[in-house]
Amino acid sequence: MSRPQVSIDRLTPRRTNAEPRESMNCKSCRKRKIKCNRLRPSCEACKVFQCPCIYDAVPKKRGPKTDVLEALLKRVDGLEKRLQDENHPISPASSSSPVKALEMASLSQVNFHPPPPPHQFPPPVVQHPPPPPTQNHLPETMLDTYFARLHGKPFFILDETVTRQRYQRGQLPSFLSMAIYALTLRYNGPSPQPQGLDYARQARRMVDIDRPSTEGLQTLLLLSQTFFAYGHGKRAYMTLTNAVAMVLALDLYREVPSQSLPATERETRRRLFWTVYVMDRFLTCGSKRPCLIADHSIVLRLPATDSETGEFFNPVGPNIQYGDVRRKGSGGAALLVDITRILGVTHRYLAAGGVKGDSHFPWHSLSNLSKIRQELDIWAAGTQDLFASIEALFGHPESTLLLLSKLIYHLIHCLLYRPFLPIDLVELRGTGQHQSWQIEATTLCFSHANAIAELAELARHAPRVEWPDLVAYCVCTAGTVHVHGVHYHGREGEVFASSADFLGREMQQLAWLRQHWSGVHHQREMLQTLSACHADLVRTLAARPVRFAPVFHLEDFFDRYPGLVVDAGHVRMADVDEPVSFERPDFSDNRLMYHGLPSLPQTTRSNSIGFQPSQQTSAWPDLGLPDAGLPGFSPSGVAGSPGAFLAESSFAGAPTPPAHHQPQPQYATFPFEASVGTTALTPDEQSQSGSAAGGATTDTSEKDPFLSLLEQLAENEHSQGGPSELDFFLGERLDEGQTEAV
Structure with missing residues (x-):
């Protein structure tokens, strides 16, 4: 059945509205917020x-x-x-700028309030430093x-042959020339000249630490x-x-294959690394800062001598073997490194x-102190x-x-043993271990402190000796150490x-070295402050009934001075223009040294320390010393002088006599009885050997020294007339307990 066709004439025709309409609602409809048909002349709502x-x-886009x-x-x-960077600035008032035209066109079409401009950093001030001087400004x-001083x-920082060749060819970098000039400028006058520091600062800015190089190092x-x-x-x-950091980046702590670099350049790399290694130890000495280069990370040979290449570095030592024929010609650089x-x-x-962080008592053979002492004995014997x-x-x-190496040898002994110095010699009474x-x-x-003082005094008259820091x-x-000895009787x-x-x-000497x-400078001031603090400490302990101040429980040498805050490091983390701070609650008077110090005449700066021509180096001044090859005493009559310490007999430690052979302890005994070629014993080994020779059955196990003191005081309590030291020691505690009970 087919669908009847519908003629298009039957569709309802679309009604056309010829009435004019507005594009926006009228004012009344907008106010009432109702729909407006926008007819003219009046809408239906109106x-x-x-x-x-x-x-x-008005319609807006x-x-x-x-x-x-x-x-x-x-x-x-x-x-x-970008346009300003290309040195073509655009005037903000110029209407011909394409950027300005674009901005004006956008703002004319858009009705808005622009956000506030973000906070920007001020443009950097471009400073034009003076042109760096060429190496021609470095006088020869x-x-x-x-190279002379x-x-x-x-x-060993520079290679003399290579440096002079580059200087003659004009290939020496400007920052390296300025660094040499800044360091050597202070030898032209009695004190460092200010312009040397300016050259040093400018050279420091010129070194690019992000690009490691040998010249930069x-x-x-x-x-x-x-x-x-x-x-x-x-x-x-x-x-x-x-x-x-530059040494690590350049891999100077490791040996390079022999085929890659010539022998002279390999030796230069080695000497550069060992210079950094020694300077690292020097600048951290005396402080709590750790060393920056670890011994176990070094796989490098020691500095070579004129005759042979250096041996590989042994991180656990020793590097100077006694009796080794190959090491008899060891150079001073290798000795200093070890x-x-x-x-x-x-x-x-x-x-x-120190002793507080050790697992054994210091007199034990397995203590860290004894191990360090053994290494010192081996170094001295070699x-x-x-x-x-x-x-x-x-x-x-x-x-x-050699002088610096010997001073460090004595310095280590002082650092190891000065924490055990008694405030008063009464503390040393007794026969305990x-x-x-x-x-x-x-x-x-x-003895080692005396050796340091006399060696430094003798070196002032030696023309070949310079003064490292x-x-x-x-x-x-x-x-x-001598601050303590002043108050010993x-x-x-x-x-x-x-x-x-x-x-x-x-x-x-410290005033002269300054x-x-x-x-x-801070070391001299620290020593003055320490002298006054020690004098006060001695007077305080002398006023007490029991003058006993045990030092074995102290973690640091300066802990014996309550309230003293001092920077004991070799390098103080401050500049010379910053004040030196030695904080102490009860100390504000800058007293000089201590009472009773004889005033010594101020000597002028010796010209013998200055640079001497080569023809004068052979003429030696008469030092007026006895033959130092044999054990002897200095003119001052003090045992353990450098004349005795320079002899081989001084390398052996002083044996401790048995307890039964010491009716009265000899505080200043320092015999030199070891023969040449014998290995020096540590204090513990000497004590044990002395006890064994005497047939004594002394127990060598570790024992708390404080408990030993109490036992000794208890044994002597009834053997002496009058109140004992133990009563004085416990008297304050008993009085406090009775007061609380009442």
Whole structure:
């Protein structure tokens, strides 16, 4: 069945509305928020409400969204910045700028309130430094002065042959030339000149630490010494940290294949690394900061001598073997590296708490102190030929290296044993194991401190010797020992009898060294403060019934001074213009030294320390010393003088007599009875061997020294008339208990 067709004429025609309409609602409908049919002249709603129909709305085009607008503004800002960078600035009032026209067109079409401009950093101030000087501004005399007075004394930073060749060819970098000039400028006057520091700062800015290079490393090492010479310890330390990072980046701590580099360049790499290694130990010495280069990470040979290549470095030591024919010709650089390694081990031992952080008592053979002492004995036995006499030491071509090595050897002994120095010699009374060991430790400490003071005094008259900065720390450490000896009362000729004289010399030496190294100023002030604090401590303990101040429980040497806060490091993390702070609640008077110190005449700066021509080096001054090859006494009559310490017999420790052979302890006994070629014994081994020889059945196991003291006081309580020391020791406690009971 088909669907009937419908004609198109039957569809309802669409009604056309020819009435005009507005594009926007009228004012009345917008106000009432109703629908408006927008008819003219009046809409239906206005007719119903019988109100005038007004069409006043103006149609507007919708603008872009906020994110689109922000992106557009960023593009405009970027275009303006690019145009300004191309040195074609566009005036903001110029209407011909395409960026300005685009911005005006956008703002004319869009009705919006732009967000406030974001906070931007102010444009950097472009500073135009003066053009860096070329190497022609470095006088050749400065280069000669560096290699005559600083090269190898004690650091090997530059290779003289290569440096002079590059200087003649004009290939020496500007920052390296400025560093050499800044470091050697202070040798042209009595004190560091200010312009040297300006050159050092400019050279530091020119070194790109992000691009490691050998020239950059050499510059940083020179600048680190320069900053310390001008008293900027913090800047010197931070410069060295950059040098250490550059050493690791250049792989200088490892040997390179022999086929890749010539022998001279390989040796230069080795000497550069060992310079950084030694400087790292020096700048952290005395502080709590850890060393930046670990011993176990080094796979490198020691510095070579004229005859043979150096041996591989042994991180656990020793590196100088006694009796080894190959090591008899060891150079001063290798000796300095090995004793500096022991100094680093000592630094870690003291930073970890010393005897408090050790698992054994210090007199035990397995204690860390005994192990360090054994390494010192091996080092001393391997260097006996170089230190046979004063003339052999100061007449050696590498006398500065040897002198510094010997001073470090004595310094380590002082650092190890000065925590056990008694405040009063009464503490050493008794025949217990810890008292006999403490007597020996006190004797050793004073003997090595005396050696430091006399060696430093003798070196001032040696024309070949320069003064490294660590000498001041050695002298200051010896001064802390002599501060104790000033208040000891003993017989004439004992090891501490001339402590006042030595302390006066050390104060003068530190004042003299400050002319060369401004960074050592705080050590002299620290020594003055320590002298006054120690005098107060002695008076305080003398006023008490029991003058006993045990030192075995102290973690640090300076803990014996309550309330004293002192920076005992060799390098103070501050600049010379910053005040030195020694905080102490009850100390504000800057008293000089202590009462009764004989005033010594102020000597002028010796010209013998200055640079001497080569023809004068053979003429030696008469030191007026006895033959140092044999054990003897110094003119001051103090045992353990450098004349005796330079002899091989001094390398052996002092044996401790058995307990039954000591009716009265000898506080200053320091015999030199060991023969040449014998291995020196540690204090523990000496005590055990002495006890075994005497047939004594003394128990060698570890025993608390404080408990031993109480036992000894209890045994002597009824043997002496009157109140015993134990009663005095416990009297305060008993009185307090009775008071509380009442």
